[in-house]
Amino acid sequence: MPRTSLEPRFQVEHLSVLDAEGRLDAALEPALSADDLKRMYRGMLLGRLLDERMVRLQRQGRIGTFAPIKGQEASQIGSVAALRPTDWMVPSFRETAAMLWRGWPIERMLMFFAGWLEGGQPEPGHNDLPITIPVATQLPHAVGLAYAAQYRGDDVIALVYFGDGATSEGDFHEALNFAGVWHVPVVFLCQNNQWAISVPLKKQTHSRTLAQKALAYGFPGIQVDGNDILAVHAATREAVDRARAGGGPTLIECVTYRLAMHTTADDPTKYRAPEEVAEWERKDPIKRFREYLAKKHLLEDGLDQALEDEIAAAVKRFESMPPPDPLLPFDHVYAVPPAHLVAERQALAAWLAAPTGDGDGTAAEAPSAPPPRSS
Amino acid sequence: MAKLTMVKALNLALLQEMERDEDVIVMGEDVGIDGGVFRVTDDLHRKFASRRVIDTPLAEAAIIGVGIGMAMYGLKPVCEIQFSGFAFQCFHQIENHAARYRLRSQGRFKIQMVVRMPYGGGVRALEHHTESEEQFYAAIPGLKMVIPSGPRNARGLLVSAIRDPDPVIFFESKALYHAAKEDVPDEIEAMPLGRAHVVREGRDLTVIAYGAMLRVAKDVADTLAAEDGAEAEVIDLLTISPLDRETIVDSVKKTGRVVVVHEAMRSFGPGAEIVTSIIEGAFLSLEAPPVRVTASDVPFVGFAREKAYIPDAPRLLAAARRTLAF
Numbered sequence: 193m194p195r196t197s198l199e200p201r202f203q204v205e206h207l208s209v210l211d212a213e214g215r216l217d218a219a220l221e222p223a224l225s226a227d228d229l230k231r232m233y234r235g236m237l238l239g240r241l242l243d244e245r246m247v248r249l250q251r252q253g254r255i256g257t258f259a260p261i262k263g264q265e266a267s268q269i270g271s272v273a274a275l276r277p278t279d280w281m282v283p284s285f286r287e288t289a290a291m292l293w294r295g296w297p298i299e300r301m302l303m304f305f306a307g308w309l310e311g312g313q314p315e316p317g318h319n320d321l322p323i324t325i326p327v328a329t330q331l332p333h334a335v336g337l338a339y340a341a342q343y344r345g346d347d348v349i350a351l352v353y354f355g356d357g358a359t360s361e362g363d364f365h366e367a368l369n370f371a372g373v374w375h376v377p378v379v380f381l382c383q384n385n386q387w388a389i390s391v392p393l394k395k396q397t398h399s400r401t402l403a404q405k406a407l408a409y410g411f412p413g414i415q416v417d418g419n420d421i422l423a424v425h426a427a428t429r430e431a432v433d434r435a436r437a438g439g440g441p442t443l444i445e446c447v448t449y450r451l452a453m454h455t456t457a458d459d460p461t462k463y464r465a466p467e468e469v470a471e472w473e474r475k476d477p478i479k480r481f482r483e484y485l486a487k488k489h490l491l492e493d494g495l496d497q498a499l500e501d502e503i504a505a506a507v508k509r510f511e512s513m514p515p516p517d518p519l520l521p522f523d524h525v526y527a528v529p530p531a532h533l534v535a536e537r538q539a540l541a542a543w544l545a546a547p548t549g550d551g552d553g554t555a556a557e558a559p560s561a562p563p564p565r566s567s
Numbered sequence: 568m569a570k571l572t573m574v575k576a577l578n579l580a581l582l583q584e585m586e587r588d589e590d591v592i593v594m595g596e597d598v599g600i601d602g603g604v605f606r607v608t609d610d611l612h613r614k615f616a617s618r619r620v621i622d623t624p625l626a627e628a629a630i631i632g633v634g635i636g637m638a639m640y641g642l643k644p645v646c647e648i649q650f651s652g653f654a655f656q657c658f659h660q661i662e663n664h665a666a667r668y669r670l671r672s673q674g675r676f677k678i679q680m681v682v683r684m685p686y687g688g689g690v691r692a693l694e695h696h697t698e699s700e701e702q703f704y705a706a707i708p709g710l711k712m713v714i715p716s717g718p719r720n721a722r723g724l725l726v727s728a729i730r731d732p733d734p735v736i737f738f739e740s741k742a743l744y745h746a747a748k749e750d751v752p753d754e755i756e757a758m759p760l761g762r763a764h765v766v767r768e769g770r771d772l773t774v775i776a777y778g779a780m781l782r783v784a785k786d787v788a789d790t791l792a793a794e795d796g797a798e799a800e801v802i803d804l805l806t807i808s809p810l811d812r813e814t815i816v817d818s819v820k821k822t823g824r825v826v827v828v829h830e831a832m833r834s835f836g837p838g839a840e841i842v843t844s845i846i847e848g849a850f851l852s853l854e855a856p857p858v859r860v861t862a863s864d865v866p867f868v869g870f871a872r873e874k875a876y877i878p879d880a881p882r883l884l885a886a887a888r889r890t891l892a893f
Contacts, residue, residue, distance in 0.1 A: 312671040321639070322671055326663050332629045333664070336636020336644075343592070343618060343642065350636075362656075366629035373624055524670040525708050527677065527732040530761060530809035533708075 202407045204400075206415045209422035212475040214483045222426040229490055232273055232421060236265035236478050238499050239289025242298060243452070245503050246288075246305060250456040254511070255306040259286045263419070263451035266477030267383045268353075269293060270424025271444070274432045275351055280319045280341075282334040282352035284327070286383070286450075290353065294320050298506035299513075308516050309524075319348075328358035331367035331380065338376035338435075349377035349435040351428075357388025359402050368443065372409035377435035379428065380406070380443040383418060385450035390463040406443035418446025419477035422484075449475070518544060570748040576718035577607045577683075577739065580725040581645065583755050585615055588643065591729055594621035595630055595647030595683075604649055605685055605744055627657035631682065635664050638678045638734075645729060651684040651738060652695030658703070665734040666709030678734045681725070686714075687779050687830050688877050689742040691870045696741075698867065699778075699830035702837050704736040705808035711760055712808040714738040716781035718749040720805060723758030731760055740779040763811035765818065769798035772891055773818040773825040775841060777804035780828045780878060787883045797891055807837055815841060816848035823854035824890045828878050833861040855893035860886045 209220045246258045268290040304311025312322035324330035334352035341348040406413030416423040431442035449472035522537040543553035585591045599622035602609030612620040634644040648654045668676045688697035705712045715721035728735035776784035788799040827838040838859035860878045
């Protein structure tokens with residue numbers, strides 16, 4: 193009864209097409225039209241510029257806590273550009289660039305981070321889920337969407353975003369396991385940005401890569417240079433095509449870096465060295481792609497200003513909106529509000545209309561005084 | 568019309584809803600060839616194949632999480648959690664997402680999903696197999712929380728739960744699964760959610776019960792009529808949330824006295840909300856302080872000691888007599 197090795201033996205690939213020095217592996221260069229490339233650059237730049245604007249707006253108290261994407265634009269645009277509009281995009285909370293690509297209006301992103309429920313409503317007919325905040329809990333939703341698409345026989349796949357910290361959550365493992373067993377058309381897109389708030393990757397996992405976690409669930413995992421939009425796009429397109437062709441799920445680990453803070457409530461200087469940040473700034477995904485496009489003469493003059501103007505106009509539209517209706521939440525707790533909710537809505541409406549008198553904002557009516565007791 | 572146990576009645580509801588609507592799918596641990604550990608999904612896999620009756624991997628969070636994704640696509644999953652004591656491994660999916668997606672998306676997404684769970688004691692089962700923790704779900708807006716008390720209403724309520732556009736937590740009493748047979752119509756019968764039933768009318772006292780405690784309440788009402796000459800009105804809640812406060816308050820306005828009985832623990836249990844609703848709605852009609860007969864605030868006791876903890880007829884009778892004499 194000897195001890196033997198079992199097949200298959202595993203391997204994890206790493207894909208890089210355009211490196212930080214601008215060197216291109218032409219054999220791996222994805223086929224993208226000039227228009228595609230220009231749109232993708234525009235998407236990255238819009239993500240970056242809105243990011244910077246959001247941080248300023250937060251500092252000015254004009255929106256609430258915001259999770260910046262700076263540094264992760266290639267991971268987001270490279271991947272989301274491989275989807276069809278009919279496919280499902282399932283974000284976590286740091287996918288501003290991917291969401292804008294999918295058609296979320298800038299105002300709606302502003303609304304979300306300004307604490308409006310309206311920021312969670314996808315555009316009519318768009319197959320996007322809203323931002324999910326509890327880490328990794330959106331992964332099973334993507335698997336469910338993919339199962340349903342397969343069940344209905346629709347030519348539709350799902351792609352779900354999450355970070356390196358999410359790979360420690362049970363929902364990550366459960367979702368990958370279900371996806372593997374069911375062989376559903378889903379792409380798991382991990383943006384490994386090295387830091388889960390203050391906890392570095394080496395404290396998150398003892399795995400050599402995050403991509404290899406897919407292998408335990410019986411489907412391929414690939415690691416890509418997440419700051420190389422061409423590599424991200426090539427890997428995602430391959431995974432999307434495989435899913436669409438009935439080849440099941442894929443895990444893609446985009447090795448990238450969160451150049452800014454976890455959220456505007458965080459101070460990263462407390463836990464990481466400026467040299468590390470500087471090293472990753474050298475690998476900036478936008479700078480790299482811009483040089484690639486310059487060689488192809490695809491850079492458009494005045495794009496930065498045009499995008500800044502677009503953002504400024506959206507901020508203006510958002511800030512000139514009437515204040516949110518405080519009673520709206522009551523309308524969407526159930527399809528048909530039950531009696532107690534109708535009463536609570538009326539009570540709050542009455543209080544807001546006249547914050548005096550008998551009401552208190554929650555009870556339908558103040559208790560009336562008892563009748564005199566007969567002695 | 569056939570005489571069915573609650574298990575068979577629930578099975579009939581699933582079978583008929585699956586026949587009439589291809590979007591209804593059943594999933595959970597052992598729900599396929601095994602028919603579920605209590606046989607509620609018996610034989611469904613043969614009729615509808617494994618793509619509609621899914622033996623899932625053993626992972627509660629993903630069962631509910633993928634169910635939510637399916638529902639957002641337009642399917643109507645009926646998920647089975649093998650025992651309610653295991654549902655804390657999917658509680659975050661229920662609270663964070665199932666209950667909230669309609670609001671988060673302002674109606675763009677509905678989670679038309681039923682989560683079935685066996686609950687309750689009295690079946691000589693180990694820890695995590697005997698709990699009655701409906702209060703956690705009843706406290707979450709966006710969910711409906713349903714507990715049938717017999718075969719016919721179990722069938723009718725499950726049909727409505729499957730058709731309801733909001734997520735429904737559906738507790739099934741293990742003690743009632745095979746306890747009694749009841750006439751259940753062959754044709755589909757749907758019973759409205761959110762409505763309590765007055766199962767016995769009376770003028771002297773209101774007894775509010777649900778699930779396995781309904782039998783106890785009816786027995787006590789019989790005893791009170793026979794031995795005390797007191798007529799108890801018995802309310803079967805059927806839906807814990809949203810609570811049918813109107814039926815409760817109307818009854819107490821008439822009787823002036825009320826006892827609430829449940830298997831769940833006492834503090835912050837359903838009785839607390841029910842009694843508060845009575846105080847808010849019928850304070851001036853009360854002739855005696857409302858009384859709760861419940862399990863004690865002990866997380867679990869083991870089935871060797873269980874009999875001392877689960878409310879039974881002698882305890883409810885004593886409480887009812889004390890209330891009547893106040």
